[in-house]
Amino acid sequence: MTFTDQLAAAWQDNDSLLCVGLDPDPAKFPAHLKGRDDAIFEFCTAIVDATADLACSFKPQIAYFAARRAEDQLEALIAHIHEKHPGIPVILDAKRGDIGSTAEQYAVEAFERFRADAVTVNPYMGRDSVEPYLAFPDKGVILLCRTSNAGGSDLQFLDVGGEKLYQRVARLAAEQWNTSGQIGLVVGATFPAEIARVRQIVGDMPLLVPGIGAQGGDVEATVNAGKTAKTTGLMINSSRAILYAGQDENYAAAARRAAQETRDAINRYR
Numbered sequence: 001m002t003f004t005d006q007l008a009a010a011w012q013d014n015d016s017l018l019c020v021g022l023d024p025d026p027a028k029f030p031a032h033l034k035g036r037d038d039a040i041f042e043f044c045t046a047i048v049d050a051t052a053d054l055a056c057s058f059k060p061q062i063a064y065f066a067a068r069r070a071e072d073q074l075e076a077l078i079a080h081i082h083e084k085h086p087g088i089p090v091i092l093d094a095k096r097g098d099i100g101s102t103a104e105q106y107a108v109e110a111f112e113r114f115r116a117d118a119v120t121v122n123p124y125m126g127r128d129s130v131e132p133y134l135a136f137p138d139k140g141v142i143l144l145c146r147t148s149n150a151g152g153s154d155l156q157f158l159d160v161g162g163e164k165l166y167q168r169v170a171r172l173a174a175e176q177w178n179t180s181g182q183i184g185l186v187v188g189a190t191f192p193a194e195i196a197r198v199r200q201i202v203g204d205m206p207l208l209v210p211g212i213g214a215q216g217g218d219v220e221a222t223v224n225a226g227k228t229a230k231t232t233g234l235m236i237n238s239s240r241a242i243l244y245a246g247q248d249e250n251y252a253a254a255a256r257r258a259a260q261e262t263r264d265a266i267n268r269y270r
């Protein structure tokens with residue numbers, strides 16, 4: 001099954017546009033996990049198992065694992081998701097971007113080593129830097145377009161011949177690069193007007209939308225700006241607001257409540 005098909009099924013089966021972000025920070029873990037060699041895996045699998053029926057996708061952010069030399073725990077976590085929750089696609093948030101020969105290695109890392117269903121990619125080195133990921137026909141390739149941080153405007157808002165750079169990225173992706181239907185775009189929930197503009201340009205292409213929860217993006221405005229005619233098309237990510245909803249040994253139950261509230265809030269505006 002392709003990433004796109006898997007995502008469409010998860011949207012429907014779990015009645016959810018919520019992407020649960022997995023950004024494990026050991027400094028925020030409950031006391032009983034602190035000091036354990038497998039703390040990151042244990043923390044994340046408990047969150048995954050508590051929220052899988054509420055999510056359309058999971059998004060581990062690779063920096064949180066690599067910073068702690070915990071790539072082995074990331075591999076085990078993704079294997080766990082595939083084994084226990086096989087319908088839920090995993091988006092590896094790695095934001096890779098390099099010349100083609102190096103991108104080939106990054107693609108193998110994401111899709112063969114980590115077994116992700118999709119990976120985030122920085123498109124600013126152009127088409128040949130994206131093609132190695134597209135060579136994996138079942139996988140999703142999610143390009144940075146209009147990121148959620150304030151500084152994203154420094155470059156993404158530059159005028160490039162009558163349109164903004166992020167709009168050019170959206171247009172290139174939709175009209176020239178997406179020949180196999182594998183591409184999605186990252187557009188921040190902190191900028192709903194730009195979500196609406198991107199949606200106009202790209203039709204029904206899936207959008208990964210970080211920025212609700214800890215970053216303060218507005219759920220109603222995000223859904224209204226980004227939903228497709230089928231009231232899907234979005235993977236609305238929340239990481240810290242779900243992961244750290246509780247601080248004690250009941251953190252997974254607290255995460256479930258936060259995920260349920262977020263999923264339901266999103267659905268209210270579909």
Ligand SMILES: O=c1ccn([C@@H]2O[C@H](COP(=O)(O)O)[C@@H](O)[C@H]2O)c(=O)[nH]1
Binds near residue numbers: 061093146147188215
């Ligand atoms: O534009 C972007 C692209 C990626 N992210 C990532 O999403 C999550 C957001 O975490 P929260 O705790 O919900 O704020 C994080 O992994 C970022 O690296 C983003 O925020 N904005």
